[in-house]
Amino acid sequence: MASGNIINFPDPSGRSVFDVDLVADVLVIGGGPAGAWAGLAAARAGARVVVAEKGYLGTSGAQAAAGTGAYYIKPDDPVHREGMIKARMPIAFGFADESWIEKVYDQSFINQDLMSRWGYAFPKTQDGNKERWGGMRAADAVLFLRKQLEKHGVTILDHSPALELLISDGVVAGATGWNRRNGTRWQVRAGAVVLATGGTAFRSGIAGGNNNTGDGYLLAAEAGAHFSGMEFSGQYGIVPKGSACSKTAVYGSATLRDANGEVVSRGKGTTVAEIQTGHVYCKLDKYDDIGRERIQASQPMTFQYFKRYLPLDPFTEEYEVEHILEGTIRASGGIEVGEGASTSVPGLFAAGDTTSREKLVGANQSGAGPATAWALASGSWAGHSATLFARRYGGNVATRKVRAIGTAGLRPTGQVRADLDVNELIRGVQEETLPVAKFYRREGTVMQASLDRIDGLWRDARESLGGDTRLGGADLARSVVRAREAAALIASARLIFTSALERKESRGLQRRADYPVIDEREFSHVVVSGLDQLQVERKAIGGGEVREQARAAS
Known part of the structure; x- marks a missing residue:
């Protein structure tokens, strides 16, 4: 199965190499x-x-x-x-x-x-x-x-x-x-x-x-x-600190305060408060008895957290919340x-x-x-x-000549590097995408630095990332899957930062500190394609003519 440190994936037309080999219409x-x-x-x-x-x-x-x-x-x-x-x-x-x-x-x-x-x-x-x-x-x-x-x-x-x-x-x-x-x-x-x-x-x-x-x-x-x-893509949900269930509806009848004790509004107010003061606190004190019953019934996972991990009454006691990326x-x-x-x-x-x-x-x-x-x-x-x-x-599905097109994390262009750690690659992407202070409200020079770093991760993954061929069976399979997951996260971040740099305005979930208002000249779709070299084009809203020809992302 292996040649050196590179997994050798045979041409899928040699069907006998697969343990499970199926034909389907869809x-x-x-x-x-x-x-x-x-x-x-x-x-x-x-x-x-x-x-x-x-x-x-x-x-x-x-x-x-x-x-x-x-x-x-x-x-x-x-x-x-x-x-x-x-x-x-x-x-x-x-x-x-x-x-x-x-x-x-x-x-x-x-x-x-x-x-x-x-x-x-x-x-x-x-x-x-x-x-x-x-x-x-x-x-x-x-x-x-x-x-x-x-x-x-x-x-x-x-x-x-x-x-x-x-x-x-x-x-x-x-x-x-x-x-x-x-x-x-x-x-x-x-x-x-x-x-x-x-x-x-x-x-x-x-x-x-x-x-x-x-x-x-x-x-x-x-x-x-x-x-x-x-x-x-800069969508964050609010959760009890340390929790995972981001259910914004829970906070519709809450009092929210920043680290200085100032009342803040749900949404932008809490996000900015966390960025500027470091902490946000919450009490669900605006629910009446019927409202308490309904919200607990409709959002069971949030309240299960209070029962199991944060033993307090969220309707009468204050607790800390934080923002988690929903992307x-x-x-x-x-x-x-x-x-x-x-x-x-x-x-x-x-x-x-x-x-x-x-x-x-x-x-x-x-x-x-x-x-x-x-x-x-x-x-x-x-x-x-x-x-x-x-x-x-029709019946030709099984006989068509096919080729597999997987790249980074599956078919590296060079030798797999032993020092190229999958977890480190993922952490590198997360450092550019998870922090609310960096990814919620964006700034051009910061985004460009993030993209430059992620482009470097992509080059490493493209050239030298693959599964660990020292392993076998399920362990090998999981190592290949993890490599592809790392490559996919890197590719996703490249698409996001390339698009965000192209849109020079603040509109919806695209918030730019250097372009803080809506600019009607930017009223068009940002469309990105490509793999190693990304291409950007602008398309008119409503399926009209392409406003600009595709060009390489700068």
Whole structure:
């Protein structure tokens, strides 16, 4: 298997080298709600489907740990429809598309209605009616979807991260990966691939986010996909100090104070207070008895922390809070997708947090309800579109000549360096992305220094990062996966800082100290592509003509 210190990955056309070798019409990479719905949509359309999930489909990922609901629009209710569509526009900073919002929320209702028909027990309101909005308990909802996938004959590969895509004549044709529990290698040749790997918070500690290392970004970049809105990534959540569950809704009826005892507002006020004074303190003292009961019922993970690790009464006692990066998991940037969740690469579709959500939430955070609605809708669209695309190949899927395109962390251009530590590479990225004082409010010279450092990490990873071939079995598999995770985190940070340097204004989640106001000359999408050399272009809002030709990032 090894030549020197470099893992020798044979040409995937030699199919006997894989422990698990499958053929599918549609391969879905990622098993959160977006991936589950992509698999369901494809299977219900008659496709042979494989879903490859990095963890265990049903419990893995940020969504399963969050306990969030999904926004939707009630059919035949014009007041509700108007309110849901219009409510987001004032905080979208001009980027959201009303027709897009309507399509997403309509599809979200359809999907939740299907879940109800299939037997999912939505919570009920006091009058006994099923309550979807805010009521889809994410952990058991995704597990419920797993059961539906199994009923529809979908093959699920648990604990099996995809490490590289396969290409056939410029068309994405499958993927290969490892099972990190038993060390087996797998290949799936497919007529089309859906990326649903989620966003990344750079392993900040956000609940359920450890597996979200930007894997889909790296896979997409290697295939030549475009990314939009990656500068809209400075999203932080507020948590009890030392906690992981960032549920902003909890703090809607709280008194928040800085280290000097001054009352501050939730959101920007608390973030600035932490940066300037070092500490923020909270007491949930504005809830009445009914409010206390409801917030504890709707946000159980937050209050579980008080019961187990911080034994106090948060409604009467003050405690310290801090900000934790939620990144692109709760922001709006990602892989650029068009109608049917198609990317700029033939055969490659994308859904959920790994995609740009600018047309849904603009330059602001995607939050909980909109993000989950987008996962349901985009997953369904991606699965259906991938099925239609795959039909053109019929029975030729298994016989197409393919090549694997994995790069950094998988196929280094030189010899693997023993001193190139994966954990050190990840810490290097985190030092530039996690600190609220650096990543929340940005400044050009600081960002350029960060990008320069991260570019250096990328060169090291590109040339000398790979799995440890002294290991075998599952240990080898995990070392290869860790190397690819480090490469993906580095690639994600490069996309973000390149985009943030390009947008010379403050708009939504892009906050620049050196350009502190909105500049209408900057009212366009920042689109980045490339791998070793990133290219930047500007696109008009609403799908108009490209304002500038692609150019190398400076």
